[in-house]
Amino acid sequence: MSLIRLTTDSGLPVAAVYGPDDSDPKGIGEPGESPFTRGNFPGGYRDKLWTFRQYSGFGTAEESNQRYKYLLGQGSTGLSVALDLPTQCGYDSDDPDIEEEIGRVGVAVDTLADAEVLFDGIPLDQISTSFTINGTAAIVLALYVAVGEKQGVPRAKLRGTIQNDILKEYTSRGTWIWPPTPSLRLIGDTIEFCAAEVPRFNAISVAGAHFRDAGANAAQEMALTLQDGVTYCDAVVARGRMTIDDFAPQISFFFYTHGDFFEEVAKYRAGRRTWARIVSERYGAKNPKSAMFRFGCVCGGASLYGPQAQNNRVRVAYEAMASVLGGVQSMFTAAWDEPFALPTEESTTFALRTQQILAYETGVARTVDPLGGSYYVEALTDAMEARIGEIMAELEAQGGMVNAIENGHVQRLIAEQAYADQLALEAGERIVVGVNRFTSEEPPPDTEGYEFNAEQRRHQLDRLADTKRTREARRVVETLRELEQGARTDDRNLMPELIDCVQAYCTVGEMVTVLKNEWGEFVQPRVL
């Protein structure tokens, strides 16, 4: 029996050989021209390499600040901030319900005092910062603007991204707070605010990565993400205050690259083409930048395995190369020990070196879209585009993304795919080296889990208590009251209120509580 599967991971059939008749005869256009199949920029990586952006953050703001400075010193060209789950879900570090979660999967940020330490000595006018933050994204944006002001950096010079994509939180990642309607309003506020005041900042990074990690295949990942993008654009356009060209250039995307090499390349090429068509045809965009599908990616996640874990280094390297051949703008390469623990300095440095070798030694950056015109890659790009279109049509038939989430369609789609993949793995139909083939009896590596110790906890709680004691109580009450007022009317943009709250050293939990009282909380549908 051949061990080679004749379909891609998304189930697209693959022929033995491809020729000139197998792809769309209309051709693929030029790089830097709509629909951007061959990439967003005419000069590709010759003009600007992708950003090396390693996701990092743990413990206290001091420790994360040290790690950021280390990574920048090693040649990282952007920061990617991991926040702890309480910060992501809107709880303060002194909330007894979440005591075991403080500082565990990211850094704890309760108030501006933490954010000041986090970026201490890091010039915000010179580097860009990406935040994986969703439920509390507007608050984190307010914090970043406030830290910038403290450093004397004007808003117009701030660069970076807030993920700010709540829809996939409802189905796949779980850091929701409010129901869809007020959440979409708040996202609209951030998009509007960035367009007006922080023009170099991506107000949203529509993320498929978490669908993928939850079990979606590559085609589903792209389709669900683009449908989310449509939902956000619809919501902003419906406010009637901006046209697509006012805000679409500040939308970015984010994905997982897994191991099916050519399918991943095709996924990104098809994604660019599909988004360009949507933005032009559905919204009538005039500015070519609006139709540009700029994306970041992460290599690793569910494509990495515990057994023979060193093999993960090879997987990440191939995934990184596929991402670059797909035209990525910003990349995070995960460390080999990701299935076990937060990365060590050694493992995260190695992961960064993987990108540097790719960029400077392999020659992949030398010419634009090196796979363009490959019979196979073009045929697969067409097939991927068609499959993405079918899945998006199913989502529209469900009444759009919000309905498809509330009725559990999206959650079921992903869970069923995850289950099918698991069965294929266990049946040996899908081969994973060291896991179901070429296995060995090898003990798991001796990695240290990251533990927030009692001293760090006390440090965090002390800073929070000090901040609460020394801040001006009257301003806290007033700014929170303004926030409450603003939340009651849809026609106000809440960003100025949030910035006032942040500058008054209100806590994340205090702001979230005010908004929860006005807006309620999301109720998870029963999907299984």
Added chain:
Amino acid sequence: MPYRILIGKPGLDGHDRGAKLVSIALRDAGFEVIYTGIRQRPADIASMAVQEDVDVVGLSILSGAHVSLTRKTIDALRARGAGDIPVVVGGTIPSRDEQPLRDAGAVAVFSTGTTIPDLVRGMHEVIARSNVSELPAKA
């Protein structure tokens, strides 16, 4: 009557691919499965376990906070007079944490990489052991 299992996700971690996968797999294997959804308080999971009269509680935890959350869930079960319901734990569990989890009262640990047949077999064993003192056993 099929055995009833509650799959719970305590804590703030929202990654529930494993919890859902296990729920579907156990259902396919003939169990009746109730999945709590994510971000549940340990006390709420315990209340649900009592209310639903389940035979086993399975906790799925990937954030690293497994020892504390397991202990809290088991304490909450005991506080409700349901300390006899066996609790098993799944997720990213380093082998050095298996003993602390057992010390906290967990009867089995299914870490990442467990196959579906092993999981199903493990669940039957857990139930068989917990039913030794309960006669007549469920069919």
